[in-house]
Amino acid sequence: MGMNLSVEIGKIRMKNPVTTGSGTFGSGQELSDFVDLNMVGAITVKGVSLEPWKGNPYPRTVETPAGMLNAIGLQNDGVDNFISQKLPFLRQFDTPVIVNVVGQSVEEYAEVARRLDKAEGVSGIELNVSCPNVKQGCMVFGTSVEGITEVVQAVRQATSLTLITKLSPNVTDITAMARAAVDAGTDALSLINTLLGTAIDPWTQTFRLANITGGLSGPAIKPVALRMVWQVAQAVDVPIIGMGGIVTGTDAVEFLLAGADAVAVGTGTFINPKAAVDVAEGIASYMEKMKIDDVRELVGSVKTL
Numbered sequence: 001m002g003m004n005l006s007v008e009i010g011k012i013r014m015k016n017p018v019t020t021g022s023g024t025f026g027s028g029q030e031l032s033d034f035v036d037l038n039m040v041g042a043i044t045v046k047g048v049s050l051e052p053w054k055g056n057p058y059p060r061t062v063e064t065p066a067g068m069l070n071a072i073g074l075q076n077d078g079v080d081n082f083i084s085q086k087l088p089f090l091r092q093f094d095t096p097v098i099v100n101v102v103g104q105s106v107e108e109y110a111e112v113a114r115r116l117d118k119a120e121g122v123s124g125i126e127l128n129v130s131c132p133n134v135k136q137g138c139m140v141f142g143t144s145v146e147g148i149t150e151v152v153q154a155v156r157q158a159t160s161l162t163l164i165t166k167l168s169p170n171v172t173d174i175t176a177m178a179r180a181a182v183d184a185g186t187d188a189l190s191l192i193n194t195l196l197g198t199a200i201d202p203w204t205q206t207f208r209l210a211n212i213t214g215g216l217s218g219p220a221i222k223p224v225a226l227r228m229v230w231q232v233a234q235a236v237d238v239p240i241i242g243m244g245g246i247v248t249g250t251d252a253v254e255f256l257l258a259g260a261d262a263v264a265v266g267t268g269t270f271i272n273p274k275a276a277v278d279v280a281e282g283i284a285s286y287m288e289k290m291k292i293d294d295v296r297e298l299v300g301s302v303k304t305l
């Protein structure tokens with residue numbers, strides 16, 4: 001009997017537990033010369049809004065020890081362009097597509113969800129209530145129980161697609177945000193988005209990002225992400241997609257042990273374009289070595305010393 005790597009996130013069946021971190025994999029097509037898109041469990045595309053967004057001024061990214069800061073500002077062509085220009089390419093693969101959604105108002109989130117609900121080839125919506133780089137909206141919603149409740153309820157009414165709420169780590173108690181999202185009707189949670197940070201060049205005595213602050217990602221944030229996934233897994237009973245600094249199969253296994261049902265590879269893709277596939281293969285070889293038949297056996301099975 002073969003090994004089982006497949007997992008379910010709401011109604012989404014993933015052939016392996018690895019998806020791509022939103023914003024680090026474009027709309028899929030950009031990376032398709034390097035990665036067989038049939039080899040990942042799901043493709044999570046970058047954030048889409050109702051109208052096109054220009055994003056923030058440059059420079060927007062800076063490397064940091066074991067990670068990076070970004071302040072892209074969710075540049076995108078808007079949901080209608082996504083549906084007409086990007087989605088047809090993705091339909092040819094046997095891989096579920098999860099669309100990350102951003103908005104500046106509750107109505108905007110709901111309207112984007114409504115349009116995606118009608119589009120052919122979308123399996124899930126990942127609600128980005130947690131990006132730190134946009135002045136209005138986004139993280140504003142994700143850092144209060146009231147904000148999360150309002151957005152999730154509105155989007156829940158707008159779509160029957162699997163709804164995944166992406167949580168911000170820039171809060172004191174992430175379990176309160178997780179419970180609010182679940183109570184408002186989310187099917188699943190993903191975490192973590194980036195941690196708010198900044199970087200300064202001592203020789204020019206200026207900030208390194210035009211936006212001043214940006215979101216920290218990459219291996220530097222893995223311990224924080226693991227801790228939050230573990231806390232949220234104790235607090236709620238919906239599937240979790242864990243992310244934050246995953247670059248190898250065993251990084252991913254750590255998230256599964258902490259209670260994630262699936263994982264996403266984000267910044268790792270910038271170092272190795274096929275990191276998501278390598279992580280999926282790394283999970284399989286770990287299971288082989290450890291004589292584990294079903295990836296779901298790993299979920300939440302971390303032990304205390």
Ligand SMILES: Cc1cc2nc3c(=O)[nH]c(=O)nc-3n(C[C@H](O)[C@H](O)[C@H](O)COP(=O)(O)O)c2cc1C
Nearest residue numbers: 021022023047070128192193217218244245266267
């Ligand atoms: C350049 C860049 C762009 C991102 N854009 C988005 C986005 O559009 N929507 C979103 O929810 N998260 C976005 N993120 C956050 C990632 O999806 C992920 O949650 C975070 O980077 C932590 O995972 P990692 O350490 O594997 O990158 C972005 C991250 C980076 C580095």
